[in-house]
Amino acid sequence: MARTNTYFISDCHLGAGYIADHRAHEARVVRFLDRIKDSAAELYLLGDILDYWYEYRSVVPRGHVRFFGKLAELADAGVRIHWMTGNHDVWLFDYLRHEVGLDVLRSATTVRVADKQFLVSHGDDVGYQRPMYRFMKWCFTSRLCQMLYAAVHPRWTTMVATGWSTNNRTTRRVEDEEREKLESARELKRYVQQHHQRHPEVTHYVFGHLHLAQHTQVDGADVVFLGDWIRQDTYAVYDGRQLTLQHFTDDNPT
Numbered sequence: 001m002a003r004t005n006t007y008f009i010s011d012c013h014l015g016a017g018y019i020a021d022h023r024a025h026e027a028r029v030v031r032f033l034d035r036i037k038d039s040a041a042e043l044y045l046l047g048d049i050l051d052y053w054y055e056y057r058s059v060v061p062r063g064h065v066r067f068f069g070k071l072a073e074l075a076d077a078g079v080r081i082h083w084m085t086g087n088h089d090v091w092l093f094d095y096l097r098h099e100v101g102l103d104v105l106r107s108a109t110t111v112r113v114a115d116k117q118f119l120v121s122h123g124d125d126v127g128y129q130r131p132m133y134r135f136m137k138w139c140f141t142s143r144l145c146q147m148l149y150a151a152v153h154p155r156w157t158t159m160v161a162t163g164w165s166t167n168n169r170t171t172r173r174v175e176d177e178e179r180e181k182l183e184s185a186r187e188l189k190r191y192v193q194q195h196h197q198r199h200p201e202v203t204h205y206v207f208g209h210l211h212l213a214q215h216t217q218v219d220g221a222d223v224v225f226l227g228d229w230i231r232q233d234t235y236a237v238y239d240g241r242q243l244t245l246q247h248f249t250d251d252n253p254t
Contacts, residue, residue: 011208015051
């Protein structure tokens with residue numbers, strides 16, 4: 001089978017404390033990767049693939065062995081893998097780049113896929129973001145803050161980070177979460193409209209972060225919100241002709 005497809009996936013949140021069966025969750029993502037290994041030319045992981053990750057200079061967190069192993073298998077088979085950091089896996093540095101052979105992307109990037117220009121983004125680094133969120137993002141990416149954080153024993157930082165993530169995900173009301181998704185989607189569509197006017201050569205936009213699965217058009221540009229792998233199991237694929245949003249199930253060969 002010819003490798004002609006480019007796949008996009010985000011927001012798996014592997015290892016999240018609010019997911020009941022971590023092993024089954026990881027296995028589902030691995031089955032997806034196994035299914036695309038013969039058709040994928042490129043794979044874009046657009047952030048929050050891991051629910052928490054801090055990569056120290058000489059040690060790495062435990063877990064995710066089967067997932068990392070499958071990424072390595074794809075890379076060894078010739079699939080070009082690009083991992084864009086999100087707000088949960090922002091502290092991904094060079095370990096996987098060296099061990100797996102993938103590229104690490106840190107912000108919204110315009111890339112050529114086949115003969116088209118795509119803008120890919122986790123979704124929290126373009127358009128309007130609340131001032132407090134921008135401040136937190138600055139703290140997470142500050143080299144000084146990272147050095148101070150790394151100086152604290154992982155026993156405590158891991159407990160705080162995973163607890164914060166779980167609390168944030170489980171205490172919000174469903175209505176508030178859905179309203180925030182739609183508001184953020186409107187802001188990103190406004191961003192697409194403005195960006196596409198300045199850069200008409202960019203014809204496709206792919207975003208993660210929102211946990212919203214949606215494929216739409218904005219002023220002639222193709223826009224996909226990737227959804228998540230907590231409840232939706234959705235991903236996008238570009239086959240050289242069209243970009244589609246698809247749902248993974250074990251009994252669906254596509």
